[in-house]
Amino acid sequence: MPGDSMRRRGFRRFTIFRFIALRFAVVGSISTAVDLGIFATLTGLASLQPDRANAISYGCSIVTSFLLNRGWTFEDVRGGVAEQFTRFIVVSLASLLLSTMIVAGLSAVMPALVAKFLSLPIMFLWSYSMTRRFVFWRED
16 A cells, blocks of 8 residues: 555654664764863863853864764765865854854853753754754755
8 A cells, every 4th residue: 555655664764863863862962072071171170261162162072073973873975075074064163153152141140061051952953953954964
């Protein structure tokens, strides 16, 4: 029956989505650990301003995220490394701007590290959506 074929295809796509989303979450956790560790070190030990520390720590997490997402999370489905990295940088710079605005705004009313933690769920949703749709999208 045609309906069965469509259901199987839909189930297959959902299973692939869950698998990719789980891997993206693992990569995101690793990248977040890099981001938070560097941010905490720069604000705590180096007494750097939160917005500057965020820019540096987020930049380090961008490189970590690209390498792990390209090599493990997503298949190399569209374009070469240079093209993907360029698109990834565009998404990451937009994410950096959004993250920095959130952290700077919240750190005016709470400790910087708390502000950083509160920005993480927003940044996860934004990053996954843009990475999947713009950087490593697949043609079906």
